[in-house]
């Protein structure tokens with residue numbers, strides 16, 4: 144615990160508020176921007192029901208109060224209802240984050256009985272053609288059915304649509320669809336460049352012009368809709384000059400458990416070199432949260448280098464995202480290059496510049512869809528026609 | 531829609547009010563979020579059961595804390611809570 148005091152002198156470590164259970168990497172969709180690790184094919188040994196029940200209890204005892212079930216597609220787990228029921232009984236607010244595939248009337252009813260509080264339904268786009276193209280399956284009608292089930296069961300209707308170069312011009316249609324489905328919240332989240340989205344970055348990063356148009360349309364609709372529907376627009380951070388406060392601070396609020404039981408401060412943190420993350424099969428959640436090197440390494444501000452270490456804004460963003468620093472500056476302890484004080488900011492500026500120039504990039508380079516075959520190839524476990 | 535003493539407030543659907551011993555506070559939970567409430571907000575919201583009106587809620591709090599003149603504070607808070615979407619007027 145001495146190391147902890149040294150790296151986080153300002154404040155004692157608080158308790159986790161959010162437990163994010165990534166129940167499985169299995170998913171019937173193959174989104175080209177999927178946030179699961181590109182080598183998910185390596186991490187297939189899933190936790191048992193009993194393991195998950197123990198994780199739920201231990202994290203609740205630490206003070207976690209929001210519980211998210213995601214994946215992959217969490218509906219692929221047959222024990223989802225059991226886990227939701229336990230989480231609800233423990234006093235969590237239970238959130239299901241789903242593509243909707245696998246939700247039928249019977250399952251929805253069982254989840255309702257288990258006490259599920261909320262369903263977040265993700266859409267890839269508003270039109271069947273683009274939706275099916277980007278998720279590489281024919282699923283659009285299934286999603287509409289899922290939306291109807293969410294309504295019928297009285298859950299708050301929260302829609303999430305990942306926005307990027309290929310669908311951002313349809314933003315108006317996406318908003319209209321959300322209204323048609325009677326959503327209370329619509330989150331238009333620009334894709335963040337990790338994992339599969341990072342591989343497909345050139346095809347997915349919108350132009351500045353596209354972005355400004357989309358923001359303008361969103362603003363107009365926000366005024367028109369008033370309190371009927373809450374519209375949230377998340378800009379791609381490459382267009383900012385200050386980084387996001389990633390995960391609200393490393394090991395500060397969020398505790399993510401990957402399908403194989405690896406505990407992570409953020410679902411992409413596994414990519415960072417030289418840092419081992421503990422597994423709930425071997426360690427208790429309390430020990431993981433307070434004592435593990437994986438959670439303590441980038442907690443607070445004590446680990447920072449310049450320009451962050453002496454920056455007056457360091458409490459605002461904690462230096463941004465460690466994964467982005469690693470991907471773009473090859474150093475997980477560097478300032479997030481999105482920050483214009485970062486000596487590597489030129490890397491981000493160059494990517495943004497390039498995005499303005501490309502025109503028919505989609506034809507020029509095929510999208511790499513997330514699927515087990517491509518994942519095996521990216522893990523060095525098999526062969527495929529990767530470019 | 532403004533809140534008056536005859537209004538009957540209740541916690542909005544999708545929101546849940548709960549006491550968290552770890553935080554020593556009432557919290558209001560909603561999709562993917564949480565508000566930590568101060569003591570008076572907690573006292574007001576836990577009485578928003580869809581049956582009591584604002585006058586009754588105020589009287590009950592005044593009785594419990596052995597005080598008077600809380601009417602304006604309760605109304606002001608419920609006005610904010612309604613605007614935030616935490617509370618609905620039945």
Ligand code: SF4
Pocket residue numbers: 170171172173174176177178179214215216242278513
């Ligand atoms: S992003 Fe797409 S492919 Fe990845 S888990 Fe979600 S629905 Fe499945």
Ligand code: SF4
Pocket residue numbers: 385386450451452454455456457458460461462463478479482483484485
């Ligand atoms: S220099 Fe570091 S701490 Fe300061 S604003 Fe940039 S990323 Fe944040």
